[in-house]
Amino acid sequence: MRPPGADTVLVRHADIGVKSGKVQTEMERRLRRNIVAVLEDRDIDVEVERRWSRILIHADGDTVEAATDAATDAFGVQSASPAIVLPAEKDAIVDALSQTARHLQSPDSNYDLGETFAVRARRAGNADAHPFSSEDLEREGGSAVFEALEDPEVDLEEPDTTFSVECRREEAFVFVEKRAGPGGLPLGSQAKVVALVSGGIDSPVATWEVMKRGAPVVPVYLELGDFGGPDHEARAVETVRRLAEFAPNYDMRVRKVPAGEMMQTLKDEVGPARMLSYRRFMYRVAEHIAEQEQAHGIVTGEAIGQKSSQTARNLGVTSRATNLPIHRPLLTMDKSEITQRARRIGTFHDSTIPAGCNRIAPDFPETNATLEIAENADPDDIFERAKDAAENVELVEW
Ligand code: ATP
Ligand code: MG
Secondary structure, eight states: OOTTOOOOOOOOGGGGSSHHHHHHHHHHHHHHHHHHHHHHHTTTEEEEEETEEEEEEEOTOOOHHHHHHHTTSSSEEEEEEEEEEEEHHHHHHHHHHHHHHHHHHSGGGOOOSSSSEEEEEEEEETTSSSSSSSHHHHHHHHHHHHHHHHOOOOOOSSSSSEEEEEOOSSSEEEEEEEEEOOSSTTTSSSEEEEEEEEEEHHHHHHHHHHHHTOOEEEEEEEEOOGSOOOOHHHHHHHHHHHTTOOOSSSSSOOOEEEEEEEEEHHHHHHHTTTHHHHHHHHHHHHHHHHHHHOOOOOEEOOOOOGGGGGHHHHHHGGGOSSSSOOOOOOTTTTTTHHHHHHHHTOOOOHHOOOOOOOOOSSSSSSSOOOOOHHHHHHHHHHHHHHHHHTTOEEEEOO
């Protein structure tokens, strides 16, 4: 919810603040570019400015809502507030607070003020930068809001509605809402990684998590022939397409690698350790794609104990198939937590499109492998075939 006349979005960043000055400036520039990319992708015509340690989006009454939403989809954004901008003068600020309160309680604002409120003010700059203190703003602003509301009650600890003021040297911002962003770091501030996306619930969430920490992603899907199929592939592509909305300035087209023949070989020739060979093949394919794309790690949606190939011991064995680090952001998460996150980021629906496919997992899978067991189970040419498969990679256009 926004104050009447709000035309600016005040964007705060997350982990960037803990960096040294030079790194921080570089990251803020990057964040600005990424926000601009999301806004352009959604045809929202506004100006974006980097000022102090904030990013300001200069919108208007028609675009300010959509611009706030867009900003909160950029990795590295902590929160964004639609705000009104005023001269940094006490009377003007107090008046704006009062008008905002009046507006929010009017029936056509549709806003639920709750029962209690507080006014919070922050003032940047030297103690003598303004002829008033932030306490003055809170006290006088608080009284003005108290008078404006019909049935006011103050709660400074846990107010239902917070009227906020951020006062800079020459201008002040008044806002009510802090809409949460994903947090993390701006995309592109880390090296690229390959993400293995299967179109299930887990892998898109894992991919989102590393994007959130600033790493652009090269999505790789293994096309499993009779063990996958077009619906399976469609799930992978659709979930990645959703993720790409968070990164319109990056090439997130799915890299599709043929793996159907390998699957058939595993089914015909490998026994209880079949799923381990599948994972070892998969990581090696990912490693080759990483070489092609100058990426520096592999992301999967694996979690300890989620499946037989993901026991703590088996993860140790399968990981030996590659020299690249395998990042498993969901390692310790329960399925219910992962599902919740998938819903929040908007990949759940596409992950659950029915995709009837043949089963590859054996009835009695190996859960406690050693490297020796896995290596003995692997088809002799497994790694050559991983290399061949990676050379036959195809870009899925959308
Ligand atoms: P998800 O884990 O994405 O929900 P899933 O549960 O069907 O799908 P698992 O069997 O748990 O998949 O596979 C573990 C991980 O291996 C996946 O999270 C994904 O990173 C990777 N993976 C599995 N199958 C494929 C595939 N066909 N293409 C690319 N990556 C895959
Ligand atoms: Mg899984």
